[in-house]
Amino acid sequence: MEAPIHCAPAPDALFKSAGGGDDASPDFPQPDVQILTSAGLRIPAHAAVLASASPVLESIVDSPPKHSSSSERVIPILGVPCAAVAVFVRLLYSSRYAEDELGKFGIHLLALSHVYSVPTLKQRCAKAVGQNLTIDNVVDVLQLARLCDAPDLYIKCMKLVSSNFKPVEQTEGWQFMQDHDPWLELEILQFIDQTELRKKKARRHREEQRLYMELAEAMDCLEHICTEGCTSVGPYDVEPNRKSQPCSKFSTCQGVQLLIKHFAACKKRVNGGCSRCKRMWQLLRLHASICDQHDSCKVPLCRQFRLKMQQEEKGDDTLWKLLVRKVVSARVMSTLSPFAKRKREDIERMLPPQMNWTHQAK
Ligand SMILES: [Zn+2]
Ligand SMILES: [Zn+2]
Ligand SMILES: [Zn+2]
Incomplete structure (x- = not known):
């Protein structure tokens, strides 16, 4: 042993x-x-x-x-x-x-x-x-x-x-x-x-959320310009507040104003294929899709867009509706947690050029 x-x-x-x-x-x-x-x-x-x-x-x-x-x-x-x-x-x-x-x-x-x-x-x-x-x-x-x-x-x-x-x-x-x-x-x-894929998905989700937030802010900014008027653009019945300093309410205000001015003056227009006009058009359409002011709204083309949408009720543009829903919820989110003032950005950045609302890939 x-x-x-x-x-x-x-x-x-x-x-x-x-x-x-x-x-x-x-x-x-x-x-x-x-x-x-x-x-x-x-x-x-x-x-x-x-x-x-x-x-x-x-x-x-x-x-x-x-x-x-x-x-x-x-x-x-x-x-x-x-x-x-x-x-x-x-x-x-x-x-x-x-x-x-x-x-x-x-x-x-x-x-x-x-x-x-x-x-x-x-x-x-x-x-x-x-x-x-x-x-x-x-x-x-x-x-x-x-x-x-x-x-x-x-x-x-x-x-x-x-x-x-x-x-x-x-x-x-x-x-x-x-x-x-x-x-x-x-x-x-x-x-x-799979980890890489998850990371990519999360990144894409964050980027999309940022875009919806920016569009929501652009909607507020558009209403602000068309209702109260800002530095160089405003409704015809409101005296423009011609102060030289930049807008204190929206970091994107100057960009939106430039786009509105361009939209009013451009000779090429949407049908001529002007990309800036197209973006303005999309912003106005988006506004009309979420507007709850009805006849008192001062945003250009709002009533026309809404009438057109009522007529086209059957032609369901699912992707557009999805975009509208996302922007509306981003807007609610931003009122719950005030969006930090970002650096001055060009409004054009808000609508990426590859974004074509009717053919937007999921
Ligand atoms: Zn402003
Ligand atoms: Zn144009
Ligand atoms: Zn409106």
């Missing part, structure tokens, strides 16, 4: 009072099983404690012993460093642990707590391993997370890989994985693709 090797801080202290003979506490019975590690270490333990901590160990303890002659059950836990097994067994007794133990044996403890079905310990180990992720170990940990079914850790690894792909690709772990687990490589590449 081989001598037990004490290669680890075995949970001796825990068993001394129990296994030490005379001073055994009456509440704590003698150990009745031994855990055998790869290096031959035998860790005394109590079947009842192991069984209550782990359903897997419970079924091992409950199964009939192979060698009925031996008085004590031996449960081998092989394939991990014996020090890790010792810590694992101790953690089955008490949830108290030192941080450095989880740092040092986290990977092994994660594997053990998964195999022996100890969920709370598994969760803590996954968290600890996640805190010690590096470029060098991330691929190994990722494989482990997948094997051990630790989704949070898996995602954390995937994110680290996808944001550090170049250096990770240089690691031994990556090269080993490429040779031995091409499916995982595929999984990682797909994850990176």
Whole structure:
């Protein structure tokens, strides 16, 4: 019989009072099983404690012993460093642990707590391993997370890989994985693709929101110019406020005024293919689509546009309606959270040239 090797801080202290003979506490019975590690270490333990901590160990303890002659059950836990097994067994007794133990044996403890079905310990180990992720170990940990079914850790690894792909690709772990687990490589590449796609979508959504906000502000600005008049443009019955300083209400006011002046004077006009006139036309149409002033509205062409829209009620321009809805909701949003005054921008920027309302791709 081989001598037990004490290669680890075995949970001796825990068993001394129990296994030490005379001073055994009456509440704590003698150990009745031994855990055998790869290096031959035998860790005394109590079947009842192991069984209550782990359903897997419970079924091992409950199964009939192979060698009925031996008085004590031996449960081998092989394939991990014996020090890790010792810590694992101790953690089955008490949830108290030192941080450095989880740092040092986290990977092994994660594997053990998964195999022996100890969920709370598994969760803590996954968290600890996640805190010690590096470029060098991330691929190994990722494989482990997948094997051990630790989704949070898996995602954390995937994110680290996808944001550090170049250096990770240089690691031994990556090269080993490429040779031995091409499916995982595929999984990682797909994850990176999806992350990029999500980022792109979010960016596009932000840009669209910004456009709707700007259009909503342009609508307010248009009403402001056509109702009260501003620096150089105003309704015929209002004396223009001919102050030289720029408008204090809307950063886009000057741009809208220039566009209105152009619209009034342009010889080419919309039908002649003038792009600036077209934009003004679209702003006026958009205004009419959201206007609630009815006959008292002073914005040019508002009534005409509304009459035309009533006549064309059946011809449903879904994309235009969608745009109107978005601008209306952006307008509501901007009244709820006042839009920060932006830098002076040209109104033309609000309607990107590629935007053709009737053929706008989703
Ligand atoms: Zn103004
Ligand atoms: Zn023009
Ligand atoms: Zn109107």
